[in-house]
Amino acid sequence: MGKVWTAGLVVIGDEILSGRTQDKNIAQVASWLNVQGIRLRDVRVVPDVEERIVEAVNALRTGYDYCFTTGGIGPTHDDITVDAVAKALGVEVIVHPQARAILERYYETRGGLNEGRLRMARAPQGAELIPNKMSGAPGLKIGNLFLMAGVPHITAGMLDALTGTLEGGRPLVSVTLGAFAPESEVAELLRTTEKANEGVSIGSYPFFREGRVGANFVVRSEDQGQADAVAGTLAAGLAEAGYEPVAGGI
Amino acid sequence: MGKVWTAGLVVIGDEILSGRTQDKNIAQVASWLNVQGIRLRDVRVVPDVEERIVEAVNALRTGYDYCFTTGGIGPTHDDITVDAVAKALGVEVIVHPQARAILERYYETRGGLNEGRLRMARAPQGAELIPNKMSGAPGLKIGNLFLMAGVPHITAGMLDALTGTLEGGRPLVSVTLGAFAPESEVAELLRTTEKANEGVSIGSYPFFREGRVGANFVVRSEDQGQADAVAGTLAAGLAEAGYEPVAGGI
Numbered sequence: 001m002g003k004v005w006t007a008g009l010v011v012i013g014d015e016i017l018s019g020r021t022q023d024k025n026i027a028q029v030a031s032w033l034n035v036q037g038i039r040l041r042d043v044r045v046v047p048d049v050e051e052r053i054v055e056a057v058n059a060l061r062t063g064y065d066y067c068f069t070t071g072g073i074g075p076t077h078d079d080i081t082v083d084a085v086a087k088a089l090g091v092e093v094i095v096h097p098q099a100r101a102i103l104e105r106y107y108e109t110r111g112g113l114n115e116g117r118l119r120m121a122r123a124p125q126g127a128e129l130i131p132n133k134m135s136g137a138p139g140l141k142i143g144n145l146f147l148m149a150g151v152p153h154i155t156a157g158m159l160d161a162l163t164g165t166l167e168g169g170r171p172l173v174s175v176t177l178g179a180f181a182p183e184s185e186v187a188e189l190l191r192t193t194e195k196a197n198e199g200v201s202i203g204s205y206p207f208f209r210e211g212r213v214g215a216n217f218v219v220r221s222e223d224q225g226q227a228d229a230v231a232g233t234l235a236a237g238l239a240e241a242g243y244e245p246v247a248g249g250i
Numbered sequence: 251m252g253k254v255w256t257a258g259l260v261v262i263g264d265e266i267l268s269g270r271t272q273d274k275n276i277a278q279v280a281s282w283l284n285v286q287g288i289r290l291r292d293v294r295v296v297p298d299v300e301e302r303i304v305e306a307v308n309a310l311r312t313g314y315d316y317c318f319t320t321g322g323i324g325p326t327h328d329d330i331t332v333d334a335v336a337k338a339l340g341v342e343v344i345v346h347p348q349a350r351a352i353l354e355r356y357y358e359t360r361g362g363l364n365e366g367r368l369r370m371a372r373a374p375q376g377a378e379l380i381p382n383k384m385s386g387a388p389g390l391k392i393g394n395l396f397l398m399a400g401v402p403h404i405t406a407g408m409l410d411a412l413t414g415t416l417e418g419g420r421p422l423v424s425v426t427l428g429a430f431a432p433e434s435e436v437a438e439l440l441r442t443t444e445k446a447n448e449g450v451s452i453g454s455y456p457f458f459r460e461g462r463v464g465a466n467f468v469v470r471s472e473d474q475g476q477a478d479a480v481a482g483t484l485a486a487g488l489a490e491a492g493y494e495p496v497a498g499g500i
Contacts, residue, residue: 011293014453015455016277016293017280017289017293018284018424019276019279019280019281019290020424020453022277023273026273030266030268040267040269041297042294043261043295044292045276045292045293074433074434075434075437076433076434076437076441076454077440077452078453110432111432111435115438116437172268174270182361183325183326184324184325184364185361185366186366188364188365191326194327202327202328203265205265206324218265220268
């Protein structure tokens with residue numbers, strides 16, 4: 001087995017911690033990372049408070065191969081991610097010339113640059129830009145840190161720009177089986193099947209639908225052949241226990 | 251100003267970190283806590299790995315007044331929250347007699363207790379139960395720790411059972427104003443308005459809708475009168491800048 005590449009994510013914003021906004025970036029970043037062959041191992045959600053951002057960024061950038069942040073790179077007073085990251089890295093905040101040029105061009109027909117807009121050209125010294133196809137302000141990349149927007153469709157564009165640029169390993173593949181089986185009836189089958197197959201994890205995700213309980217079972221492995229084989233074993237076990245396995249899940 | 255009561259949340263589960271499942275508990279727990287007069291200050295998402303759960307639970311239970319967990323209390327092999335919390339607290343895992351009785355009754359007409367189902371009666375020594383109206387297995391409460399289900403509608407039932415039982419302070423109230431104003435045009439207005447009003451925070455949440463950019467501005471305070479007054483100031487400032495403020499947001 002090769003190196004397993006890992007990442008952490010810091011979700012920045014009072015609006016997530018107040019419940020006002022339902023986070024969508026955790027799932028989005030997680031799915032994207034998996035395709036890059038990188039495993040998301042840690043997520044922290046922190047408020048718009050500099051010392052909390054510094055602490056989380058330092059913990060995750062040193063603990064994992066990559067550290068991503070979402071949120072706090074806009075034009076308003078509560079957008080303090082750039083300052084916090086510069087502090088975490090011990091570098092200055094500069095106005096990034098290329099970012100400034102992008103913003104000048106973007107706002108040329110939109111009222112011109114002002115103080116708030118110019119905030120979005122600020123960067124920790126040494127950062128490169130992550131293109132933003134959706135709106136003007138770019139994301140930032142410095143060392144193993146990637147600072148992205150908080151608005152999910154803008155984040156998506158930045159992830160898209162990063163696709164294929166980060167070194168990773170083999171993605172996890174998964175095979176899903178569903179059954180109208182209460183998971184508590186098949187827990188032992190899941191446990192023994194996972195235990196007998198090194199490198200495989202089996203997740204169990206119960207549901208209640210059309211008046212019946214059931215669960216989807218997700219077999220994960222770096223090896224498609226192994227995932228298929230273990231899913232086969234599990235399907236046989238479910239059938240033996242009297243539950244019809246449904247390939248692809250229910 | 252009285253004591254500000256705080257909480258942390260540990261979201262447990264590989265399915266969140268793999269991107270398979272979109273978390274809904276952060277927003278749900280956050281909103282519920284606010285009504286109880288408790289501020290969610292920290293969220294960590296961790297995999298189904300004992301040492302990671304132990305570490306996060308210990309960090310948050312000692313760092314805040316309350317610590318909540320979601321996930322990992324079901325019947326399968328990857329449900330290890332009870333073991334991890336017992337380890338974090340340095341207590342034994344016992345079979346809770348009351349939880350066992352509840353499960354016996356619940357499964358009486360559903361095939362009876364088996365090993366997997368009995369797992370859901372396990373508890374850190376000293377825990378009390380949090381009622382579960384949706385399915386059999388209860389949540390657990392021990393010290394300032396609250397262990398809840400991961401399936402959002404079951405979590406909701408457990409939160410409902412806890413409503414009004416936790417000591418808190420004054421809830422934050424919020425007043426929302428919307429405007430078809432690019433936030434970068436009004437950033438300075440937001441900053442100075444917030445700065446001039448101690449105890450108030452103003453969040454800015456941009457959107458792009460019907461071909462126009464705009465933002466909702468959320469004024470938060472413990473004091474309804476103050477929030478209303480500051481929202482009034484902000485509305486006047488928006489109008490002065492040529493943007494029609496819309497009470498309640500857009």
